Amino acid sequence: MRFLTITLLLLTIKMMGQEExxxxxxxxxxxxxxxxxxxxxxxxxAMKMNVSVDEFLASSDDxxxxxxxxxxxxxxxxxxxxxxxxITIDGMHIFGACTDKMDPVTSYVESNNLASVNITxxxxxxxxxxxxxxxxxxxxxxxxxxMQSNWTGSYQTGFELNNKQFYNQGDIAYSSRNFVAEGxxxxxxxxxxxxxxxxxxxHSQYKKFNTSIGLxxxxxxxxxxxxxxxxxxxxxxxxxxxxxxxxxxxxxITSATYKxxxxxxxxxxxDTKVYYNAIEHYMDDTTRPENLVHMDMPGWSTTYGLLTKLxxxxxxxxxxxxxxxxxxxSIAEMRMYPQDRSERTMFAYSWPWVTxxxxxxxxxxxxxxxxxxxxxxxxxxxxxxxHSKYVDxxxxxxxxxxQEKTRWLPxxxxxxxxxxxxxxxxxxxxxxxxxxxxxxxxxxxxxxSFDRYDYIGNPDLKNEVSYxxxxxxxxxxxxxxxGVNVNYFYIQDYIIGRILSLGSPMNYQSVGVKGYTxxxxxxxxxxxxxxxxxxTHDLHWNGTLAYARGLDDDKGNLPFIRPLSYQTSLHxxxxxxxxxxxxxxxxxxxxxxxxxxxxxxxxxxxxxLSADYTFKLNNYxxxxxxxxxxxxxxxxxxxxDWGNIPRMGRNxxxxxxxxx
Amino acid sequence: xxxxxxxxxxxxxxxxxxxxxxxxxxxxxxxxxxxxxxEFEEAASFNSNGYQINLEAxxxxxxxxxxxxxxxxxxxxxxxxxxxxxxxxxxIRRDADEEAYSCPHGYEVTYDSTNDYYSSYxxxxxxxxxxxxxxxxxxxxxxxxxxxxxxxxxxxxxxxxNLNMTAFTGNDGEQYYIALIxxxxxxxxxxxxxxxxxKYDRPEAEIGSFPDPSQFSYSxxxxxxxxxxxxxxxxxxxxxxxxxxxxLTQGDDGLYYGVVNYTMTGNWTLNFILQSSNGDVIKxxxxxxxxxxxxxxxxxxxxxDILF
Numbered sequence: 001m002r003f004l005t006i007t008l009l010l011l012t013i014k015m016m017g018q019e020e021x022x023x024x025x026x027x028x029x030x031x032x033x034x035x036x037x038x039x040x041x042x043x044x045x046a047m048k049m050n051v052s053v054d055e056f057l058a059s060s061d062d063x064x065x066x067x068x069x070x071x072x073x074x075x076x077x078x079x080x081x082x083x084x085x086x087i088t089i090d091g092m093h094i095f096g097a098c099t100d101k102m103d104p105v106t107s108y109v110e111s112n113n114l115a116s117v118n119i120t121x122x123x124x125x126x127x128x129x130x131x132x133x134x135x136x137x138x139x140x141x142x143x144x145x146x147m148q149s150n151w152t153g154s155y156q157t158g159f160e161l162n163n164k165q166f167y168n169q170g171d172i173a174y175s176s177r178n179f180v181a182e183g184x185x186x187x188x189x190x191x192x193x194x195x196x197x198x199x200x201x202x203h204s205q206y207k208k209f210n211t212s213i214g215l216x217x218x219x220x221x222x223x224x225x226x227x228x229x230x231x232x233x234x235x236x237x238x239x240x241x242x243x244x245x246x247x248x249x250x251x252x253i254t255s256a257t258y259k260x261x262x263x264x265x266x267x268x269x270x271d272t273k274v275y276y277n278a279i280e281h282y283m284d285d286t287t288r289p290e291n292l293v294h295m296d297m298p299g300w301s302t303t304y305g306l307l308t309k310l311x312x313x314x315x316x317x318x319x320x321x322x323x324x325x326x327x328x329x330s331i332a333e334m335r336m337y338p339q340d341r342s343e344r345t346m347f348a349y350s351w352p353w354v355t356x357x358x359x360x361x362x363x364x365x366x367x368x369x370x371x372x373x374x375x376x377x378x379x380x381x382x383x384x385x386x387h388s389k390y391v392d393x394x395x396x397x398x399x400x401x402x403q404e405k406t407r408w409l410p411x412x413x414x415x416x417x418x419x420x421x422x423x424x425x426x427x428x429x430x431x432x433x434x435x436x437x438x439x440x441x442x443x444x445x446x447x448x449s450f451d452r453y454d455y456i457g458n459p460d461l462k463n464e465v466s467y468x469x470x471x472x473x474x475x476x477x478x479x480x481x482x483g484v485n486v487n488y489f490y491i492q493d494y495i496i497g498r499i500l501s502l503g504s505p506m507n508y509q510s511v512g513v514k515g516y517t518x519x520x521x522x523x524x525x526x527x528x529x530x531x532x533x534x535x536t537h538d539l540h541w542n543g544t545l546a547y548a549r550g551l552d553d554d555k556g557n558l559p560f561i562r563p564l565s566y567q568t569s570l571h572x573x574x575x576x577x578x579x580x581x582x583x584x585x586x587x588x589x590x591x592x593x594x595x596x597x598x599x600x601x602x603x604x605x606x607x608x609l610s611a612d613y614t615f616k617l618n619n620y621x622x623x624x625x626x627x628x629x630x631x632x633x634x635x636x637x638x639x640x641d642w643g644n645i646p647r648m649g650r651n652x653x654x655x656x657x658x659x660x
Numbered sequence: 661x662x663x664x665x666x667x668x669x670x671x672x673x674x675x676x677x678x679x680x681x682x683x684x685x686x687x688x689x690x691x692x693x694x695x696x697x698x699e700f701e702e703a704a705s706f707n708s709n710g711y712q713i714n715l716e717a718x719x720x721x722x723x724x725x726x727x728x729x730x731x732x733x734x735x736x737x738x739x740x741x742x743x744x745x746x747x748x749x750x751x752i753r754r755d756a757d758e759e760a761y762s763c764p765h766g767y768e769v770t771y772d773s774t775n776d777y778y779s780s781y782x783x784x785x786x787x788x789x790x791x792x793x794x795x796x797x798x799x800x801x802x803x804x805x806x807x808x809x810x811x812x813x814x815x816x817x818x819x820x821x822n823l824n825m826t827a828f829t830g831n832d833g834e835q836y837y838i839a840l841i842x843x844x845x846x847x848x849x850x851x852x853x854x855x856x857x858x859k860y861d862r863p864e865a866e867i868g869s870f871p872d873p874s875q876f877s878y879s880x881x882x883x884x885x886x887x888x889x890x891x892x893x894x895x896x897x898x899x900x901x902x903x904x905x906x907x908l909t910q911g912d913d914g915l916y917y918g919v920v921n922y923t924m925t926g927n928w929t930l931n932f933i934l935q936s937s938n939g940d941v942i943k944x945x946x947x948x949x950x951x952x953x954x955x956x957x958x959x960x961x962x963x964x965d966i967l968f
Contacts, residue, residue: 248680280679292954293896298681333684336924338894344967346894346926347689348848390686392849396921397903399850445923502903506923508896508953513903 072107080133097281097299108251110210123413123430127362130409149176158655165190178218195646196635203238241642247284299332316368353389372419379412430468447507451597453514494522559596604636726839731778756791762876764858830942835860883937898953931960
């Protein structure tokens with residue numbers, strides 16, 4: 001299979017090389033430059049104009065969340081967790097420093113330093129690194145150069161009553177012919193929230209500070225250099241579903257990017273980025289006096305990387321070739337304190353200094369076969385290297401396991417889109433490998449409070465291999481649209497924790513030890529239906545229905561698979577006033593997995609309302625929004641709420657946004 | 661001003677990049693309780709009959725537990741090392757009533773020609789105290805000439821719990837000794853566990869003139885099996901154990917070899933069951949395997965506590 005991949009990749013390069021002598025079309029090329037410079041989307045949902053990154057992602061059909069509290073939700077893409085997807089910021093790889101997944105990458109950014117989020121499902125997302133589920137790329141704000149010097153900015157403030165969340169966010173940008181400077185700053189603080197029974201959920205508070213700065217300089221008419229930095233601090237964050245909270249997490253995310261556009265030739269743009277990010281994460285259990293054992297669990301994750309990308313375009317053919325390399329060092333420690341504190345503490349690594357190095361070469365191509373038909377194809381070949389410095393820890397469960405491991409990770413996909421009058425159809429297939437994550441490969445007694453097992457990584461795990469099918473069909477006219485999306489994954493050597501007969505738990509809440517093992521296969525099916533209808537010019541309706549089913553090789557249920565869920569929303573705009581209401585919910589989770597600590601989650605329905613008013617304040621466009629979430633104050637928890645912690649009850653919110 | 665700004669920026673960035681809490685120095689963590697320095701140094705030196713006898717032990721000190729001993733004999737006049745001596749040695753402890761006892765030891769001292777020293781061992785079961793004074797009786801024969809030496813020695817308390825020992829009366833009524841020899845400085849890893857298992861040989865002959873070696877004879881227990889079950893006794897660890905341990909069996913050198921996995925640093929109890937070559941349990945009981953958070957782990961009848 002590997003041989004086939006390389007051959008195909010080489011063939012693709014060859015095919016492209018042969019097209020070089022065809023004359024160029026400079027008009028098309030200029031359009032391309034334009035398009036690249038003006039990617040701008042709003043980070044807001046149908047309901048709320050000022051949202052956290054998590055709330056924003058939650059509004060996507062493809063994303064669901066495992067929630068351990070009010071903060072730092074773990075995104076699931078196509079019902080698959082962080083191991084099976086890649087989450088990047090402008091293509092940069094960042095890895096959380098917490099063994100308990102308290103800090104997904106999305107927790108280190110803030111909505112006011114992001115411009116958009118690109119979600120790519122399945123192997124089409126493999127250009128950002130080996131993946132099964134796909135890629136979530138968080139695009140940070142990037143103000144384009146402008147002919148006249150100008151200043152822009154915005155300020156948002158808001159309050160949410162249920163958890164007394166208060167936030168202030170500001171961003172400002174200066175742009176001129178050859179220089180851009182922009183920055184953002186944000187601070188949120190929230191106290192404990194209350195559930196639908198008006199009971200306070202202890203340890204659900206948080207405080208988050210985030211700031212970013214970006215400087216760009218136009219080095220020539222067609223090239224520019226840009227440096228970016230994001231600094232994020234979260235302090236005193238509660239995780240009601242976990243036995244520990246967070247004392248402090250800090251991330252510094254930096255990059256320098258050089259862009260070069262070309263007026264002639266097939267190569268239209270060349271984009272190179274070097275980056276560095278460092279994350280530190282310190283858990284805290286001193287706020288949990290009920291814990292029998294006091295533990296320190298600090299974690300660190302440092303990543304260096306390089307990203308270089310060529311954009312080629314020729315008549316109806318577009319291609320993006322990318323080289324992606326990074327080096328990550330993940331360290332996590334645990335130190336348990338005996339009841340008699342004068343006694344010796346007990347120390348072990350949960351991540352024994354694990355280095356991951358990855359280098360991947362990928363390409364995405366699209367060919368417009370006709371006015372209506374488009375063929376997309378591409379793939380990548382990556383090499384993934386792991387090294388465990390204190391491999392002694394891994395040898396306790398897997399004696400003689402190699403200290404170093406190199407894996408080849410190929411990926412291929414192709415898809416075809418066809419437009420027939422007002423209908424559009426697409427079909428695609430994909431094939432790809434992924435390497436086990438640091439925890440799956442090298443984790444050591446990582447306590448999972450969901451199924452209450454200590455998890456042990458296995459350095460000898462096989463690559464997980466995905467075979468994927470996807471299809472979509474849609475219809476749209478001026479007033480009505482309807483779309484169906486399905487995908488099916490057959491995942492060979494699916495990695496999951498299975499009870500180990502040897503060893504005994506280390507964490508006092510734990511009931512046993514599970515080792516990451518490969519199932520022969522698992523299958524995952526995702527389905528979504530979207531529809532929109534403009535009832536009148538001012539009144540719009542939107543509806544979504546999603547369903548997923550995940551099975552292991554024994555036809556048992558996989559954990560964290562979303563039951564049938566729905567969302568329906570109405571939006572009414574009358575002059576400066578806007579009203580929106582959404583109703584969303586899940587049906588009963590029939591297909592739960594008791595083996596992984598799940599139980600039957602009942603159905604729930606949540607009603608939300610909001611209204612906004614746009615006006616001029618001293619000539620600045622200002623929007624005021626008020627609303628209520630969970631208006632009926634329903635007590636509920638979803639299928640993916642860790643330990644069935646209840647979600648927030650009725651919540652009133654008000655926010656103000658001023659643009660200048 | 662520009663330089664000033666730059667300096668401020670650099671300081672700011674360095675401040676942000678440095679960690680809030682330091683990472684643990686793992687090597688220092690492992691040597692926090694047990695030092696990894698184990699050099700053979702001179703423990704005693706004495707002259708007799710024109711010869712100088714040097715005794716070397718780990719760190720130059722004799723401790724309670726297993727002690728590997730190395731001797732060198734030099735002819736004082738010629739300053740020549742003597743390689744063909746026949747040496748026997750007998751450690752004797754006297755209690756407050758001047759009653760004499762010994763401990764497991766290598767009576768016949770053998771010459772190790774590859775390393776150029778005479779080697780033996782002693783498993784001291786008591787440290788020197790007011791009611792326990794130790795002395796060595798050497799009998800040295802060089803070129804058919806035999807002389808004896810009596811040397812008083814001091815046995816220090818064992819500072820390294822990984823070299824602990826236990827003495828007990830077996831179910832067969834015999835006196836047994838188990839002494840840990842390795843790992844001297846364990847780590848969170850698979851550790852090769854080496855122990856010496858000895859037994860007091862009941863004298864059959866009449867008591868001869870003191871010191872009569874037949875009254876103080878010990879031997880290595882042959883072909884026994886030492887079943888191993890390591891546990892963390894700390895209450896918060898809930899009777900935690902480790903996987904993939906190997907019971908100890910006898911190697912060619914007479915010592916017993918097995919594998920112990922320590923999953924984290926701290927206090928561990930090695931629970932043993934000693935089974936004779938014909939399958940009888942000499943000593944030891946099974947420990948419960950229940951996970952009991954908050955309760956101090958139960959120790960078996962036969963166990964040795966270690967700490968690293």
